[in-house]
Amino acid sequence: MPEVKNENIIIVKNLIKRVNINNGHLEILKSISFNVKRGETIAIVGASGSGKSTLLGLLAGLDSPTQGEIYLDGAPLHQLDEEQRTALRSQKVGFIFQSFLLLPSLTALENIMLPAQLAGIDNAEQLAQQLIEKVGLSERFDHYPNQLSGGEQQRVAIARAFITKPKILFADEPTGNLDSGNGDKIAQLMFDLNREHHTTLVLVTHDLQLANHCQHVLTMAAGLIIEHVAEYSDVV
Amino acid sequence: MWFKPANSMLRQQVKRGELTIFILAIILAVSSVFSLSGFGERLNQALVQKSNDFLAADRILSSAHPLPKALLQQSSEFQLQQAHYLSFNSVIFSDDEMVLTNTKAITGPYPLRGQLKISHQPLTAAPTDSQGDVTIGPPPRGEIWLAPELLVKLGISLGAKVAIGEQDFMVSGIITLEPDGSFNLFNLAPRVMINGEDVAATQVIQPGSRLSYSYLFSGEETQLQQFHQAIKPQLQSNQNWQDINNERSPIAGALARANRFLLLASLLGVILGATAIFVTASRFSQQQLDTVALLKTFGTNDRTIQKIFVWQLGTLITSGIIAGLIVGYGLQQGAFALVQHYLPDSIPQHLPAISAKAIIISVATGLICAVMFSLSPLVTLFKVPVMRVIKRDLAPSQFKGWLNGCIFGSAIFSLLYFYSRDLKLSAIILVVATLVSLTLAAMAALFIRLSRGKSFSAASPWRLAIASLNQRAVQSSMQIASIATAIMLMLIILLLRNEVIDEWQQQIPQGTANHFLANVTPEQVPEINHLMAQHQIVSSDLYPIIRGRVSAINQEKIGEYDSEANNDSDKKREGRRGFGRELSLTWRDSLPPKNPLVAGQWWQADDKEHLVSIEDGVAERLSIKLGDQLEILIGQEVISARVSSIRKVNWRSMSPNFFLIFNRAALGDMPSTFISSFYLPSDRHPLLDQLLRNYPTLSIIKIDRIIKKLRSIIDQVSLALTYIMLLVICASVLVLLVQVQASYQQRHQDLVILRTLGASKKLLKRAIAYEFLIIGGLAGFIATFTTEVALWLIQSYVIEMTWQPHPMLWIFATVAGALFVSIIGTRACKPLTELTPNQLIRNLS
Known part of the structure; x- marks a missing residue:
């Protein structure tokens, strides 16, 4: 499938993000450009305050840029209003957060079903059951988040991220709240599912070891990409 | 050492607006008590004074003998104003006629309250009470003032000579308005006024x-x-100290209810304020958990931590109380300015200096509320484990539910008692409050069980709403509880207000009899009935009146109870005393309207046995039971009758009422006169003159003034209630806001997740609206239940009215509760739903 590989699923051109602070404004992202091809895995690394989480937010359509263009699977994110971006997220995007962000009012299974239901998928429950089995929690489907350990909660979050078969998965420090043993398992699970679903993965992390599992590593500092290491030579 | 960090922490919290509602709640409690204690007291004063017009004084000491001078002189020591009159029946003579009158021989500045109007010109037309000059004091010696009908009966006009006993008088005035004009139906002689010094x-x-x-x-x-x-100590048993409240009059009843009602309503406002304080105090301590855990980690000892937070709370409470007093003073001024024209002139038109009592009560309310209700959250806060800095979800061990309930209950009870000084009232409110909490706990548990098993679909805002309620099951039920309390209080006040006013107005509906007709002879009955019909005047039946006294009960002579040698208990003697006096008796074939039977049966018109129906109060006082035999002395004749029924009598109704009603067999043959009551609009008053001219022996008693006054009291009380309603609504909104604020953090997190996962704004807004709809609807529904219970208790035991169910209320309260809460709730959550996902995430972290 080389032609698929060559297609850019994320295109970022001259992206700038400014925020107003007190009397002046702060440029968090300073003219960022890069592309990501379909099915690739890419890690964004950098020190705290380098702008990596802001970049992730913009790529996922959680926020809008001050200037520049972002295309997500062909859709011009920078031209969409908030509701359109929300609709796009429910169709094409999955998320994994450092703090899991499960809804405490829902059971594990219900949490997994949630995005599918929001996207209007009919067999949400069936899909959720398949996924909960894959992440090894089928025995605990009716447990509430506060009855699960951190590692288990993140497994639920991973299953939830894949239920809509998203084209792109955004993960923000997915192992940040876990011990190394659990972190490794979670990372493994995430990459396995990613491969299985042919999902494009955008991962933000401090953890260079985790980043090195990805095909590309973008290093950020002070709102700029200062290094781009690619496993394949055909990446720009 | 601790002061600086405590201060800066507090300043930060105040700046962020986190404590605004806490302070607002204290301000509300203090300002409502403060403004009510001033405004309510003043209104009450106005009510009492207006009513005192009916006595022509604030108090009357009535006596069968002249009072010793020394006793009267004491009144000047207390800076009291004093006047007196002697009243007696006497016959007045003109050249051709003589009429039995009731003479008032006046000494001093009579009347002390209300208005006496005397016309020195012939009257032009009805109504008479708008004519004449306001007058204080008796007529000059040798002059006499007469009731208008006397001029007709005696066939004289102003300036004529009349005689009482050996003394001649010149008629110099017509009495057009007499503040304490006799409302005694059975003292029917028209009024005459002379100077006290002419009596001899x-x-x-x-x-x-x-x-x-x-x-x-x-x-x-x-x-x-x-x-x-x-x-x-110097008063004899035949000397009676009276104020308006121990009068058996419609005014006294209205007044007593109004007073109780104002008190009750303001109490409820205070409870709401207290609820808001409790919730905000809990939230305050919840927010401080991390800070306390952190302080403990740094090695700060418990004493210092306690100092920091006690100081912080103390500062908040003090500033809340001070602000509350200022706001309350403003409210009081504003309310007073609004109602000023309703108040009688005798009430000073400017507000007096703030009374120390009002300040003490308000400050104490603020303190009790704030201290008692923040006690358990604060103690919980101090118990937070240090490990929380590492494990964020570690919470301090909570107070036991029952302990919390006890603290809350005793705080509410002490507030209630402190404010009302009425154990029964306080107990009723407390019982209802407990009932509400128990009902709510049960409802919440049921609700959680019902909704858990349901399959979940996030696509439906209803499901999201239910899940959200479920997630915060305990909070949700607390939320429902306090909102239900607020709704209940609003309903109670609204319904009671309407019902109190309704009942009053039913007592005096449009067309209520405003005149009594008396001294009608049996021969005149058909003619008068005909006249009434001819002029389409609505009147009660004509009741025969026979004067008589009860001489024995079951052959036991009544008179004996008054003798000193009597060995009966004081209570029995007290009860029977006075019943041996002459009473107005009547006989009827049918039970009079508004006289429900409480025991026995009404007789058949053709019953041959002598039967009597007795009023329930007298029956109880004299221990008279069904089947007892009463002996009645009428003139020289003794009639014996068996008690066949016991009736309730509404003494406040504007129609003839009797302690004893006999059947036709018992009194039908006795000579009697008749009385009746009827309604005549003021523009048809000339008809009265015609009546009097045609039947000079008739007596007509006007009671429109009493009715007018009753209406004005009702207006004033409604006004006060509207004011209190506004306060309670403010308090309810505050409680709701407090509750929404308390769930803010959790809501925030949910919104972040749902927004990120692609839930549309519309869906989330709807889910929030539905959640509040459910909370409000459920609260409204439960509130109706508890309101019905509370109303039943209050109406049966506190204000003595008949309770009636309100079927429409269930629907109304549920819908109104749902709408009210969802509007306020969605409005309060608007900032959250308006944020972009990224802002949400940032705020969350």
Whole structure:
């Protein structure tokens, strides 16, 4: 499938993000450009305050840029209003957060079903059951988040991220709240599912070891990409 | 050492607006108590004073004998104003006619309250009470003032000469308005006024004459009470100290209810304020958990931590109380300015200096609320484990539910008692409050069980709403509880207000009899009935009146109870005393309207046995049971009758009422006159003159003034209630906001997740609206239940009204509760739903 590989699923051109602070404004992202091809895995690394989480937010359509263009699977994110971006997220995007962000009012299974239901998928429950089995929690489907350990909660979050078969998965420090043993398992699970679903993965992390599992590593500092290491030579 | 960080922490919290509602709640509690204690007291004063017009004084000491001079002189020591009059029945003569009158011989500045109007010109037309000049004091010696009908009966006009006993008088005025105009149906002689110093010259006062001395007093309430205490030991059993409240009059009843009602309503406002304080205090301590855990980690000892937070709370409470007093003063001023034209002139038109009592009550309310209700959250806060810095979800061990309940309950009870000084009322409210919490706990548990098993679909805002309620099951039920309390209080006040006013208005609906007709002879009955029909005048039946006294109960002579040698208990003697006096008796074939039977049965018109129906109060006082035999002395004749029924009598109704009603067999043959009541609009008053001219022996008693006054009291009370309603609504909104604020953090996190996962704004807004709809609807529904219970208790035991169910209320309260809560709730959550996902995430972290 080389032609698929060559297609850019994320295109970022001259992206700038400014925020107003007190009397002046702060440029968090300073003219960022890069592309990501379909099915690739890419890690964004950098020190705290380098702008990596802001970049992730913009790529996922959680926020809008001050200037520049972002295309997500062909859709011009920078031209969409908030509701359109929300609709796009429910169709094409999955998320994994450092703090899991499960809804405490829902059971594990219900949490997994949630995005599918929001996207209007009919067999949400069936899909959720398949996924909960894959992440090894089928025995605990009716447990509430506060009855699960951190590692288990993140497994639920991973299953939830894949239920809509998203084209792109955004993960923000997915192992940040876990011990190394659990972190490794979670990372493994995430990459396995990613491969299985042919999902494009955008991962933000401090953890260079985790980043090195990805095909590309973008290093950020002070709102700029200062290094781009690619496993394949055909990446720009 | 601890002061600086405590101060800066507090300043930060105040700046972020986190404590605004806590302070607002204290301000609300303090300002409502403060403004009510001023405004309510003043309104009450106005009510009492208006009503005192009916006595022509603040207090009356009535006596069958003249009072000793020394006793009267004491009144000046208490700076009381004083006047008195002697009243007696006497015959007045003109050249051709003579009429039995009731003479009032006045000494001093009568009336002390209300208005006496005397016209020195012939009357032009009805209504009469708009004519004449306001007058204080008796007529000059040798002059006499007459009731208008006397001029007709005697066939004279102003300037004519009349005689009472041995003394001639010149008719110099017509009495058009008499503040304490006799409302005694059975003292039907028209009024005459002369100067007290002319009494001796008439020589009508002989040993054995029936005289009534009335000593009128007015002045400061406290001084009146002190004076009463001072003379009490010297009073004889036939001397009676009266104020408007121990009068058996519609006004007294209305007044007593109005008072209780105002008190109740303001109490409820305070409870709401207290609820808001409790919730905000809990939230405050919840927010401080991390800070306390962190302080403990740094090695700060418990004492210092306690100092920091006690100081912080103390500062908040103090500033809340001070602000509350200022706001309350403003409210009081504003409310007073609004109602000023309703108040009688005798109430000072400017507000007096703030009374120390009002300040003490308000500050104490603020303190009790704030201290008692923040106690358990604060103690919980101090118990937070240090490990929380590492494991964020570690919470301090909570107070036991029952302990919390006890603290809350005793705080509410002490507030209630402190404010009302009425154990029964306080207990009723507390019972209802407990009932509400228990009902709510049960409902919440049921609700959680019902909704858990349901399959979940996030696509539906209803499901999201239910899940959200479920997630915060405990909080949700607390939320429902306090909102239900707020709704309940609003409903109670609204319904009671309407019902109190309704009942009053039913008592005096449009067309209520405003005249009594008396002294109708049996021969006149058909003619008068015909006349009434001809002029389409609505009137009660004509009741025969026979004067008689009860001489024995079951052959036991009543008179004996008054003898000193009697060994019966004081209570029994007290009860029977006075019943041996002459009473107005009547007979009827049918049960009069508004006289429900409580025991026995009404007789058949053709019953041959002598039967009597007795009023329930008298029956109880005299221990008279069904089947007892009463002996009645009428003139020289003794009639014996068996008690066949016991009736309730609404003494406040404007129609003829009787202690004893006999059947036709018992009294049908007795000579009698008849009385009736009827309604005549003021523009048809000339008809009265015609009636009097045609039937000069008739007596007509006007009671429109009483009715007018009742209406004005009702208006004033409605006004006060509207004010209190506004306060309670403010308090309810505050409680709701507090509750929404308390769930803010959790909501925030949910919104972040849902927004990120692609839930549309519309879906989330709807889910929030539905959640509040459910909370409000459920709260409204439960509130209706508890309101019905509370109303039943209050109406049965506190204000003595008949309770009725309100079927429409269930629907109304549920819908209104749902709408009210969802509007306020969605409005309060708007900032959250308007944020972009990224802002949400940032705020969350």
